Amino acid sequence: MSVGPDELKQYLRGEDERVEWKQSSKDASGILQAVCALANDLGDTHKPGYLLIGVDKNGSVVGVDTRGAKLDEEQRILANRLHSLNLSPTPSFDIQVLEYEGKSVFIVRVEPYPVPPIVTVDTVSWVRHGSTTYRAKEADTQRLRERRPEKSHPFDFRPRAGAGLADLNISELTGRYEAAKEGVDQLEDYPTLESWLSQVQLGARVQGTWTPNPTTLLLFGLNPQSFFPGAAVEFVRYAGTEIDAPVVWRKTATGTIPQQLEALWAQMSVHIVAVPGAAEGIRSPFVPEYPLEALKELARNMVQHRQYEGTNAPGRVEWFDDRIEFSNPGGPFGRASEGEFGSQSDYRNPTLTDWLVQLGYVEHLGRGVRLVRRFLEKNGNPKLEVELNGFTRVIVRRRA
Incomplete structure (x- = not known):
């Protein structure tokens, strides 16, 4: 719904919980933080928020400074910024350009996001209280999370009873915490380590004790398998094409998910064999039996999408002479x-x-399996086969 001049006058009377002004569209971080705060809707108003760009701190319309760029180009840049991975998850918004007193104003209408998950900018959540946007405190994030009953949270987000800071690689988490503090002007207002871990959705306080969630234990735990025995991947190499063939190599990848992926990628790299391809003149190039990038993508897919709750079954990579089977619960x-x-x-x-x-192990683009199909086609492998029966089994056939 478009904002008209009369409604804009109302928003120019003063900033409040659902209205914020920004003088310049060049203020990238300030704009992202404002949209984040409006989307989080700390006051639970269920009303859209409005970010007015081209309005100074006194409420005077100064217009959008395009500095030589066309207005529609500046609007496109703004839209791309709000769709970037810096703002996650992306809230629903629209951008309107309104001419007011001979000057252009960008009006960004932001719908309240159905938190949780909490909207963040570079993993930091922002909220708005009165006419002020600020970094969310632990009490603010707890208030936002309480909008959804605990049992309705996804499994990977719920605090894990019986786990604590002692079960985590604190040195790694502290390093990330210190890195996040770099460039912050007012360190006295910066959250403590536990509060920061809550803000970045790695746990929460339960009855006064900070408790990690499964995500934290799986990524930064000292021994994730003590909490999730099935959170491992078995790699088996058979000398044959049937399940009763002799086992020539076996390794169970345990530890954190990044450690499991590194171990799997190393094993797959070792076992890939290059075979002669079609002759190219006097050259006889060698081509791998399987494209490594396809196998790495399927390994990512296993650990990212598998079911961890209610099962002790591990993931498996079974390598036969004519195929590789990836299966997970x-x-x-x-x-x-x-x-x-x-x-x-x-x-x-x-x-x-x-x-x-954030750790760089997967993308967030939903194209993994499609990429696998493309890699297999380019390498000359048969089409991907999939079997679904409570488990997901993906079969990659050897290049003929």
């Missing part, structure tokens, strides 16, 4: 179960996925 989740396998994306473990993206 749980079928495709939500919309991912619709259509051809991999054509739709959804996340059984959304917090885990967000952190794997």
Whole structure:
């Protein structure tokens, strides 16, 4: 719904919980923080928020400073900024350009996000109280999380009873905490380590004790398998094409999910064999039996989307002479179960996925299986095969 001049006059009377002014569209960090705060809707107003760009701190319309750029180009830059991964998850918004007193004003209408998850800017949540936008305190994030009953949270987000800071690699988490503090002007207002861990959705206080969630234990735990015995991947190499063939190599990848992925990628790299391809003149190039990038993507897919709750079954990579089978507990989740396998994306473990993206192990683009199909086609492998029966089994056939 468009904002007219009369409504704009109302928003120019003063900033409040649902209205904020910014003088310049060049204020990238300030704009992201403002949209984040309006989306989080700390006051639970259920009303849209309005960010007015081209209005100074006194409420005077100064207009959008395009500095030589066209107005529509400046609007496109703003939209791209709000769609970037810096703001996650992306709230619903629209941008309107309104001419007022001969000057252009950008009006960003932001719908309240159905938190949790809490909207963040570079993993930091921002909220608005009165006419002030500020970094969310632990009490603020707790207030936002309480909007959803605990049992309704995804499994990877719920605090894990019996776990604590002693179960985590504190040195690694402290390093990330200190890195996040760099560039902060008012360190006296910066949250404590426990409060910061809560803000970045790695746990919460339960009856006065800070408690990590499964995401934290799986990514930064000292021994994740003590809490989730099935959170491992078995790698087996058979000398044959049937399940009763002799086992020539076996390794169980344990530890954190990043450690498991590194171990799996190393094993797959070692076992790939290059075979002669089609002759190119006097050259006879060698081509791998399997494209490594496809195998690495399927390994990512296993640990990212598998079911961790209610099962002690591990993931498995079974390497036969003619194929490789990837299997893990749980079928495709939500919309991912619709259509051809991999054509739709959804996340059984959304917090885990967000952190794997931050750590650089997965993308957040929903294109993994489609990329696998492309890699296999380019390498000359048969089409991907998928079997779903409570487990997800993906079969990659050897290049002929």
